[in-house]
Structures are given as C-alpha cells and as structure tokens.
Amino acid sequence: MERRKLGRTGIEVSRLCFGTLTLRQLNIGPKEGADVIACALDMGVDFVDTAEGYATYEHVRLAAKMRPGFVVNTKSPAKTYADMEKSIEKARRELDMDTIDSFLMHGCGGPKDGIEDRRGALDCLLEAKSEGKVRAVGISSHFVAGARQAGECPDIDICHPLVNMLGKGLPDGTAEDMDDACRLAYEAGKGLFGMKSLAGGLLIPKSDEAFAYALSRPYLASIAVGMTTVDEVKYNTALFQGRREDNKALKLKPEGLRVFVLKACAGCGDCVKACPSGAMAIVDGRAMADPQLCVACGYCGFACKRFCIRLV
Ligand code: SF4
Ligand code: SF4
Numbered sequence: 102m103e104r105r106k107l108g109r110t111g112i113e114v115s116r117l118c119f120g121t122l123t124l125r126q127l128n129i130g131p132k133e134g135a136d137v138i139a140c141a142l143d144m145g146v147d148f149v150d151t152a153e154g155y156a157t158y159e160h161v162r163l164a165a166k167m168r169p170g171f172v173v174n175t176k177s178p179a180k181t182y183a184d185m186e187k188s189i190e191k192a193r194r195e196l197d198m199d200t201i202d203s204f205l206m207h208g209c210g211g212p213k214d215g216i217e218d219r220r221g222a223l224d225c226l227l228e229a230k231s232e233g234k235v236r237a238v239g240i241s242s243h244f245v246a247g248a249r250q251a252g253e254c255p256d257i258d259i260c261h262p263l264v265n266m267l268g269k270g271l272p273d274g275t276a277e278d279m280d281d282a283c284r285l286a287y288e289a290g291k292g293l294f295g296m297k298s299l300a301g302g303l304l305i306p307k308s309d310e311a312f313a314y315a316l317s318r319p320y321l322a323s324i325a326v327g328m329t330t331v332d333e334v335k336y337n338t339a340l341f342q343g344r345r346e347d348n349k350a351l352k353l354k355p356e357g358l359r360v361f362v363l364k365a366c367a368g369c370g371d372c373v374k375a376c377p378s379g380a381m382a383i384v385d386g387r388a389m390a391d392p393q394l395c396v397a398c399g400y401c402g403f404a405c406k407r408f409c410i411r412l413v
Contacts, residue, residue, distance in 0.1 A: 102147075103116050107237070107292030108290050108292025110237040111236075112237060114294065115147045115148050117141075118149065118294055118324060120326055120328070122152070122157075122398065123329050129329055131157075132163060135160050135163035135166075136331075137328060138161065140334050141328065141334045144334060147170070148171065149164070149172070150174045150261075152175055154178060158175075161173060162195065174261070175201055176206070176241050176261075177204070177205075178208060179225075180221065184222065185226060189225070189235065192204070201235050205239045208242065208243065208400070209240040216240060216254050223256060238258055238259070239258050239292075240257065240260055241262075242262055243297075244271070246273055248279060251286050252282065252286030258291065262282075263279070264280075264318060269393070270301065270394060272394055284320050295318065295323075297398075299311050301396035308340070309345070312340055316341070360381075360402075362390070364387075366387045368386040370388075371406065372388050372401035372410060373388065374404070375401050379394060380394035
C-alpha cells in the first residue's frame with residue numbers, strides 16, 4: 102500500500118487509515134477488534150485512528166502487542182491544560198505507549214471553540230511534544246473554519262478534516278470551501294488525513310466514487326475509514342490499491358445510519374453540545390438531528406446519560 106508523508110512531521114502513513122470509531126459503535130470487543138486491526142496491518146495498513154471518546158484504547162493496545170510498529174493517532178476533547186494533561190497520561194497508560202505519534206484536539210474549530218479557545222490544551226500538547234510524549238499535535242474538525250485555523254496556526258502539525266464529495270456534515274461551508282481550506286493548510290506544511298469520506302454511510306452505494314474523490318485530494322496523506330470485519334478490510338485495502346473486489350460479503354446498509362431519539366429524551370442538550378457537526382438541536386423539548394448535517398458519528402449517543410439516542 103502506498104504511503105505518504107504527514108506534512109512536515111517526519112511521520113509516514115499508509116493511504117488507508119484504520120478508523121476505530123465503528124468498533125465502538127457496533128460494540129465490538131477488544132480482542133475481536135484487535136484481530137480486525139491486525140488483519141489490516143497484515144494487508145499494508147500502518148495507521149490507526151482512535152480517540153479517548155471512542156473507548157477503543159484496549160483494542161489498539163492488543164493490536165500493538167500482536168503487530169507492533171504502526172502509527173497511532175488519538176484525540177481528546179480537553180479544552181484546558183489540566184484536562185489535556187490527564188488525557189495524555191490516560192492515552193499513554195491505556196495504549197501502553199511511551200510516545201503517541203499524533204495527538205489531536207478533538208472536534209475543534211466550531212463557533213467559540215477554535216484553536217485559540219483551547220489554548221491551554223494546546224500548550225499542554227506542545228509541552229508533551231517537547232518532552233517526547235507526543236510526536237505531533239493538531240486538531241480534528243468538521244468545520245471549514247477548523248481547517249483554515251489549522252493552516253494558519255504555527256503550533257499545529259496535523260489536521261484531520263471532514264472531507265467528502267457532497268460536503269455533507271460541514272456546518273459552515275461546501276465541499277469546495279473545505280477543499281480550499283485544506284489545500285492552504287497543506288501548502289503551509291500541515292499533515293492532513295481525512296474522515297467521513299462516505300458521509301456517515303450515505304455514500305456507501307457510491308463508495309468507489311466517494312473514495313476516488315477523497316484519494317484524488319492531493320492534500321490528504323491518508324483517509325480514515327471505519328472497519329469492523331475482515332471482509333471490510335479486504336474490500337477497502339483492495340479499493341485503496343486500485344483493485345475492485347466483489348462486495349457481496351459485506352453487510353452494507355445502503356442508506357447509511359440515522360439518529361433516532363427515544364421518547365425518554367429530557368431535552369437536556371448534552372447531545373447538542375457533543376455534536377461536532379452542529380446537527381443536533383432541541384425542538385419542542387426533545388433532541389432532533391438535522392439529516393442534512395448528521396454524519397452518523399454517534400458522539401451524541403456517547404454524550405446522552407439517559408441512553409436515548411440510537412443509530413439505526
Ligand atoms: S443528551 Fe439525551 S436526554 Fe439530553 S437532549 Fe440529548 S437525547 Fe435528550
Ligand atoms: S451522529 Fe449525532 S453527534 Fe454525530 S453528526 Fe449526527 S447528530 Fe451530530
């Protein structure tokens with residue numbers, strides 16, 4: 102599998118990145134998940150994306166025990182120095198890694214939540230980098246504004262933007278706007294790897310076209326794709342190497358996942374705050390997702406203490 106440099110970080114990664122969010126969404130246990138990750142590593146993938154909120158550190162740790170030597174990206178929603186310090190130590194402890202390759206501020210770039218609004222967390226990451234606990238720092242963002250800020254901020258090494266051919270899930274612009282912002286960030290020397298190329302499942306019926314779009318973005322070193330089975334790994338690794346495989350073995354849900362809110366919703370708004378795409382709102386006392394903006398990431402469900410949100 103082709104590998105590319107992540108900007109000026111000195112880190113090289115495979116074009117396909119194993120996204121672990123879907124392991125959490127589908128409740129795949131650590132051992133089973135680690136086996137799927139190991140299969141991807143055997144097929145040329147050497148980049149794994151996780152996050153504190155995904156609860157998949159154990160999956161990645163077990164995979165690293167079986168197949169050490171791959172690049173790990175993680176993320177934390179921390180906004181302050183103290184909270185980021187806890188996140189870094191948690192990641193190093195639970196992943197059993199002295200150094201995390203890439204550590205991002207998760208879901209950064211929205212209104213009143215830009216890079217400078219999390220300056221305390223960023224300063225902590227920069228200190229960790231100077232101490233060798235982290236190799237590169239950056240942000241993940243569903244916002245065009247986030248990618249723009251990443252390009253302009255000298256402290257940022259890596260940007261993990263939402264990039265798909267429809268621009269679905271972008272609350273503040275079009276696919277073309279994100280394209281421009283990412284290109285500028287790339288020209289500024291940032292390492293970029295994309296997410297949500299299939300727009301939360303909506304583009305599964307057009308997966309060839311959707312991945313062709315993402316792979317043709319010259320600024321993306323890699324693209325994170327959620328995988329939960331060996332068949333998905335085989336299909337996606339072939340696609341990323343220019344081969345087309347029969348997808349009959351895949352259990353595809355052609356229309357993608359949708360958010361369903363149970364009647365027990367208390368309208369507390371925690372899910373609204375957790376949504377990185379600005380898709381959630383309280384309407385008539387109950388949470389509701391805007392299907393035009395929702396990319397089925399499931400973060401709203403993780404945030405709901407009453408367990409009222411399902412992805413169906
Ligand atoms: S977090 Fe749960 S209870 Fe609160 S508004 Fe959202 S769905 Fe309703
Ligand atoms: S799944 Fe939930 S958090 Fe994710 S984009 Fe949709 S509404 Fe927002």
